[in-house]
Amino acid sequence: xxxxxxxxxxxxxxxxxxxxxxxxxxxxxxxxxxxxxxxxxxxxxxxxxxxxxxxxxxxxxxxxxxxxxxxxxxxxxxxxxxxxxxxxxxxxxxxxxxxxxxxxxxxxxxxxxxxxxxxxxxxxxxxxxxxxxxxxxxxxxxxxxxxxxxxxxxxxxxxxxxxxxxxxxxxxxxxxxxxxxxxxxxxxxxxxxxxxxxxxxxxxxxxxxxxxxxxxxxxxxxxxxxxxxxxxxxxxxxxxxxxxxxxxxxxxxxxxxxxxxxxxxxxxxxxxxxxxxxxxxxxxxxxxxxxxxxxxxxxxxxxxxxxxxxxxxxxxxxxxxxxxxxxxxxxxxxxxxxxxxxxxxxxxxxxxxxxxxxxxxxxxxxxxxxxxxxxxxxxxxxxxxxxxxxxxxxxxxxxxxxxxxxxxxxxxxxxxxxxxxxxxxxx
Amino acid sequence: xxxxxxxxxxxxxxxxxxxxxxxxxxxxxxxxxxxxxxxxxxxxxxxxxxxxxxxxxxxxxxxxxxxxxxxxxxxxxxxxxxxxxxxxxxxxxxxxxxxxxxxxxxxxxxxxxxxxxxxxxxxxxxxxxxxxxxxxxxxxxxxxxxxxxxxxxxxxxxxxxxxxxxxxxxxxxxxxxxxxxxxxxxxxxxxxxxxxxxxxxxxxxxxxxxxxxxxxxxxxxxxxxxxxxxxxxxxxxxxxxxxxxxxxxxxxxxxxxxxxxxxxxxxxxxxxxxxxxxxxxxxxxxxxxxxxxxxxxxxxxxxxxxxxxxxxxxxxxxxxxxxxxxxxxxxxxxxxxxxxxxxxxxxxxxxxxxxxxxxxxxxxxxxxxxxxxxxxxxxxxxxxxxxxxxxxxxxxxxxxxxxxxxxxxxxxxxxxxxxxxxxxxxx
Numbered sequence: 112x113x114x115x116x117x118x119x120x121x122x123x124x125x126x127x128x129x130x131x132x133x134x135x136x137x138x139x140x141x142x143x144x145x146x147x148x149x150x151x152x153x154x155x156x157x158x159x160x161x162x163x164x165x166x167x168x169x170x171x172x173x174x175x176x177x178x179x180x181x182x183x184x185x186x187x188x189x190x191x192x193x194x195x196x197x198x199x200x201x202x203x204x205x206x207x208x209x210x211x212x213x214x215x216x217x218x219x220x221x222x223x224x225x226x227x228x229x230x231x232x233x234x235x236x237x238x239x240x241x242x243x244x245x246x247x248x249x250x251x252x253x254x255x256x257x258x259x260x261x262x263x264x265x266x267x268x269x270x271x272x273x274x275x276x277x278x279x280x281x282x283x284x285x286x287x288x289x290x291x292x293x294x295x296x297x298x299x300x301x302x303x304x305x306x307x308x309x310x311x312x313x314x315x316x317x318x319x320x321x322x323x324x325x326x327x328x329x330x331x332x333x334x335x336x337x338x339x340x341x342x343x344x345x346x347x348x349x350x351x352x353x354x355x356x357x358x359x360x361x362x363x364x365x366x367x368x369x370x371x372x373x374x375x376x377x378x379x380x381x382x383x384x385x386x387x388x389x390x391x392x393x394x395x396x397x398x399x400x401x402x403x404x405x406x407x408x409x410x411x412x413x414x415x416x417x418x419x420x421x422x423x424x425x426x427x428x429x430x431x432x433x434x435x436x437x438x439x440x441x442x443x444x445x446x447x448x449x450x451x452x453x454x455x456x457x458x459x460x461x462x463x464x465x466x467x468x469x470x471x472x473x474x475x476x477x478x479x480x481x482x483x484x485x486x487x488x489x490x491x492x493x494x495x496x497x498x499x500x501x502x503x504x505x506x507x508x509x510x511x512x513x514x515x516x517x518x519x520x521x522x523x524x525x526x527x528x529x530x531x532x533x534x535x536x537x538x
Numbered sequence: 539x540x541x542x543x544x545x546x547x548x549x550x551x552x553x554x555x556x557x558x559x560x561x562x563x564x565x566x567x568x569x570x571x572x573x574x575x576x577x578x579x580x581x582x583x584x585x586x587x588x589x590x591x592x593x594x595x596x597x598x599x600x601x602x603x604x605x606x607x608x609x610x611x612x613x614x615x616x617x618x619x620x621x622x623x624x625x626x627x628x629x630x631x632x633x634x635x636x637x638x639x640x641x642x643x644x645x646x647x648x649x650x651x652x653x654x655x656x657x658x659x660x661x662x663x664x665x666x667x668x669x670x671x672x673x674x675x676x677x678x679x680x681x682x683x684x685x686x687x688x689x690x691x692x693x694x695x696x697x698x699x700x701x702x703x704x705x706x707x708x709x710x711x712x713x714x715x716x717x718x719x720x721x722x723x724x725x726x727x728x729x730x731x732x733x734x735x736x737x738x739x740x741x742x743x744x745x746x747x748x749x750x751x752x753x754x755x756x757x758x759x760x761x762x763x764x765x766x767x768x769x770x771x772x773x774x775x776x777x778x779x780x781x782x783x784x785x786x787x788x789x790x791x792x793x794x795x796x797x798x799x800x801x802x803x804x805x806x807x808x809x810x811x812x813x814x815x816x817x818x819x820x821x822x823x824x825x826x827x828x829x830x831x832x833x834x835x836x837x838x839x840x841x842x843x844x845x846x847x848x849x850x851x852x853x854x855x856x857x858x859x860x861x862x863x864x865x866x867x868x869x870x871x872x873x874x875x876x877x878x879x880x881x882x883x884x885x886x887x888x889x890x891x892x893x894x895x896x897x898x899x900x901x902x903x904x905x906x907x908x909x910x911x912x913x914x915x916x917x918x919x920x921x922x923x924x925x926x927x928x929x930x931x932x933x934x935x936x937x938x939x940x941x942x943x944x945x946x947x948x949x950x951x952x953x954x955x956x957x958x959x960x961x962x963x964x965x
Contacts, residue, residue: 122632129638129650131815136824138629150632154624162632171628176826181624191618197581197608199802201598201910202565205549205577205589211556223556228655228804229825235688243697260823261662261688267822270670274701344826370826375626377655377804377827388558395694396687397563398656399603399771399797400804483628 114479118162119148126150136260137174142487142529144475154181156495159483167483168500168507170457172491175345175370179416180495186374186412193408204404206411213414214372214382218354220362221382225391227401230344231259233367233381234305236396238263240365240383241303241338244390249297251304253284255312255537258305258342278302284310285320287327294331303338303365304328308346308355309452314467314487314537316460317452325361332364338387344369344379348417349426349456349491374413376406422494423455429501430454430492436505444512458489466525467534469515476511484508487533541906545589546575553577563687564601569914569956571902581608583922586910594910595927595934597884599918602772602797606843607922613801613839620835631831633838640841641799641809645781647789648809652818654828657771658686660794660808661732663823665690667792667810668730668765671817676724678731680711682739682964685732685769711737712747714754721758730765730792731755735773735782736879741894741914741964743887744879752788759791765814771796771806775844776853776883776918801840803833849921850882856928857881857919863932871939885916893952894961896942903938911935914960 126149127133132141133149140147148161157180159169172178179186197204211224227233238250250263258264262275280296283289284306294301306328310318332339341363346355347370354366364387369379377400383391416422431454441448446469447462461469467486474484482504484490515522525531553576554560559568560576567574575588584607586596599605606613624631638651654660665677677690685691689702707723710716711733721728733755737745759766768790773782774797781793791814796806804827810818843849861881868875873896874889888896894913901911909931911917942949952958 122635125639126635129635129642131650131652131819134630135652135819136822136828138824138829140629149629150635151624151627151629152631154627159624159628169628173626173628174826176626181627182622187621194614194617195609197578197586199600199603199804200578200581200608201586201596201600202567202576202578203561204579208549208553208556208577211553215556223558225558225562228827229659231825232656239689239697241697242699248699248701260825262666262690265822269820269822270666270668270817272669272675272705274675274704277701278699375827375830377626377830377833379826390697392558392562393696395563395692395696397565398658398687399601399806400655400802401563402565403802403804406804 114165115163116146116148119150122150122162142527142533144471144486146475147478156180157493157500167478167481168504169483170490170492171483171485172493173375175491176375177493178348178371179374179413179422180493181375183374185416186409189412190376190405190409193405196404198405199400199403203402204407206404206407207402210407210410213411214380217352217414217418218366218382219357220354220364220366220384222385223388223391224380224382225396226407227379227381227396228377228398229259230367230369230379231261231264232396232398233344233369233379234258234264234342235261236381236394237338237340237365237367238303239394239396240381240387240391241340243393244387245302245337247300247302247337248278249280249300249302250278251280251282251293251297251301253306253310254281256284256305256307257312285318285324287324290328290331301335301337303340304332305340305342307342308350311345311452311456311489312537314533316449317458317489320359322359325356325359329361338365339363341366343367346456347371350453352417352423372413373406373410376409378406378410420494425494426455426492429496429498430457432498432501433457433504436501437508440505440509440512444516446512446515452489455492456489459484467530468522468525471525472518472522473511473515476514477507480507480510482507541592542590543573543575546577549577549589569954569960571898571913573902573905583607584920584927594905594908595931596910597917597919598910598912599920600802602918603802604920605775605798606801606840606849607920608802610801612843613836616839617803617832617836620832623831625832626827626830630829631834633831633834634829637834637837640838641807644779644841644845645793645809646784647781647791647793647811649812650815650818651807651809652823653834654806654808654823655804655825656686657794657796657806658688658691659823659825660771660796660806661685661691661769662688663808663821664765664767664792664794665730666821666823667808667814667818668767670820671814672729672764674727674729674764675705676707676727677705677729678707678709678720678724680733680737681708683711683732683734684739712745712751714751717755717758728762728764730767731759732767732769734769735777738772738879738883738916739964741960743876744885744916747786749786752783752786756788765792766790768793770794773883774798777880779844779850799840800833800837803836805833805837847921852921853882853919856923856925857884859925859928860884860931864935867932867936867939871943873939873942879916882919883916886911894957895949895952898952899945899949900938900942903941904934907934907937909934
């Protein structure tokens with residue numbers, strides 16, 4: 112069946128009437144190439160089908176939540192067993208305690224856990240806990256770092272008032288001098304410092320921080336007796352079976368989790384050390400569905416798979432294989448890629464591609480050949496992927512490169528005003 | 539089997555080690571009578587079983603989400619069918635459009651919908667949309683009204699900085715003069731006014747607003763060209779098959795929904811009128827699980843049941859029956875109740891009970907007889923309840939009143955410091 116997007120177009124048309132812009136948020140295709148489908152009908156393992164039935168090997172993994180494959184049998188069995196007992200009840204099930212114990216046993220710095228729904232619930236609770244602990248106000252975050260879409264952290268300030276940002280100070284990621292300047296700017300009113308495990312911003316190369324940087328953050332937080340908060344929502348359990356900064360040998364006080372911890376079931380978490388137990392206990396945070404048992408049961412099973420399978424080594428191996436194959440193909444067709452970040456969470460940008468027209472055209476080509484790559488957001492491999500999937504992906508990417516080379520002179524400038532604006536901001 | 543709480547006590551002990559305070563948020567039993575169970579093992583229809591297997595007729599309905607009974611067969615079938623296709627994917631399913639169309643068709647003032655996870659996601663998005671529309675900053679909310687636990691609205695200010703509240707102005711609910719004073723206080727910088735459908739705060743009588751009050755809010759918002767926002771998260775579809783203020787003949791610009799719209803599956807929503815479409819489109823709001831398809835499929839089926847069944851009339855009838863029966867019993871045993879709010883969302887407090895010791899002792903008695911009443915939070919009937927459940931409830935409540943009368947002279951003062959503090963605040 113030839114690739115078609117008729118049904119998707121009809122849905123987009125219907126959606127525009129009843130949803131502002133037809134879609135919103137990080138899964139909106141507003142900044143993607145024109146043919147990228149907005150609506151999906153099915154997902155299984157590493158595969159995704161759009162509303163028209165086109166099949167893709169999906170390198171977005173739901174923007175992170177899919178770690179063990181869509182509809183993983185073990186995790187879904189645990190979820191259904193709990194659903195038969197009860198989900199959203201007048202109080203939590205014992206699985207809440209099981210899940211907290213599992214997280215605490217796996218995350219070195221964690222002595223306790225609190226569960227919530229959004230990643231930004233966890234980051235907001237971490238900010239509030241840091242302020243409750245210190246009695247101080249200022250929060251330091253990296254320039255451009257994404258910690259959620261709440262007023263204090265959303266990257267788009269439309270409808271946001273200055274007072275929401277009055278206590279947020281920024282530093283350049285992985286730059287000790289810049290961090291020290293931010294600490295001075297806090298003038299003794301510092302409450303906490305946020306860091307993502309590595310820099311994984313959209314429209315930009317990813318950056319792995321140095322051990323020296325991570326140690327410097329730790330040292331500053333110790334000296335000031337304030338919270339070092341690692342925002343592991345996006346990368347959690349994709350780099351390590353522990354907090355991501357454990358790789359650097361640095362333990363935060365608080366870390367934030369979400370996305371993959373229940374393989375797509377809706378749950379996020381803040382975990383922390385004993386020193387912050389009383390502060391975490393003193394804040395008020397809650398939500399209608401925060402204590403639902405099904406995502407917790409799914410989380411318990413996901414954590415078991417994290418402990419007991421080679422999912423991590425496997426996604427790294429497959430990511431390395433994909434990265435090497437793509438570099439080779441790019442060179443063969445006269446292109447050069449900037450492949451950054453951990454290979455299991457790859458960001459793929461093109462050298463000499465200031466308006467990203469090459470990257471956009473290449474992923475649009477790959478899409479038609481059954482591979483869902485992303486032109487500006489880091490991607491996520493998952494443990495349902497196999498070596499055969501990578502081989503199939505490389506066949507598709509080779510065709511995409513060949514078409515890119517053939518069309519090179521005719522590829523139009525990237526004229527999406529939203530993309531142009533983001534590129535300007537990312538520079 | 540006699541009532542026991544051994545397993546619950548063991549869980550509470552384990553929980554304290556790995557969860558700050560053992561539990562947090564609105565489902566914490568910290569402010570409830572000592573014997574109230576914290577953990578639950580099962581829920582079905584109108585019934586709930588705690589960790590020790592004690593069975594209750596549950597008048598909390600998960601603090602609102604349970605509208606058609608726990609594990610409603612039609613809704614669960616729709617959820618499972620969608621789970622087999624896909625839940626959290628790289629984009630939404632067509633059910634997102636179906637759900638938006640259903641909400642828009644049912645809510646008179648709504649022309650569009652945006653989905654999220656927490657009630658406070660919806661209220662925060664409404665605030666941001668109101669500011670984006672008006673270009674102004676000040677938000678007016680009723681004193682003590684609960685709009686969520688984000689920094690701008692949480693009732694507990696631990697870890698919250700003054701800047702988070704600098705643009706929030708309060709008024710006395712259902713008091714036009716007080717509202718007008720708040721508008722003057724905004725000094726031309728007003729962005730929007732929040733109102734709950736009725737006053738449903740903890741530790742206080744509920745209050746139905748007058749038509750004149752609702753009309754006055756509408757008139758002010760029209761005159762200032764700012765958003766009237768009804769926070770229908772708690773009461774939505776429990777008073778009407780439309781926005782709750784439709785009963786008063788007043789249409790808001792934006793309303794916020796959550797809790798019961800998918801019968802316990804995690805989803806909330808902001809809906810609004812055409813005039814606010816562009817503003818809603820201009821803000822950035824998203825979350826890892828906001829576009830998951832299972833809660834949307836559950837929502838579509840829940841809305842069908844709302845349209846096609848007599849759930850509303852049934853919960854009102856049962857609520858009236860319960861209310862009349864309790865008043866009669868109270869009088870027979872020499873007590874007097876303050877039963878306020880809609881009978882399907884009853885608040886039951888005792889007259890001449892300043893420290894609530896009577897109310898606390900009565901619900902503790904009822905608990906041992908198989909009925910889960912709440913001493914300080916409004917309750918929620920659900921459509922799985924039957925006349926037989928109400929009869930069984932009234933048998934239990936009668937025994938609870940008889941015990942209360944027998945023990946009256948010996949009931950200890952309510953000495954929980956958290957409760958004392960809340961009572962002081964509610965007065």
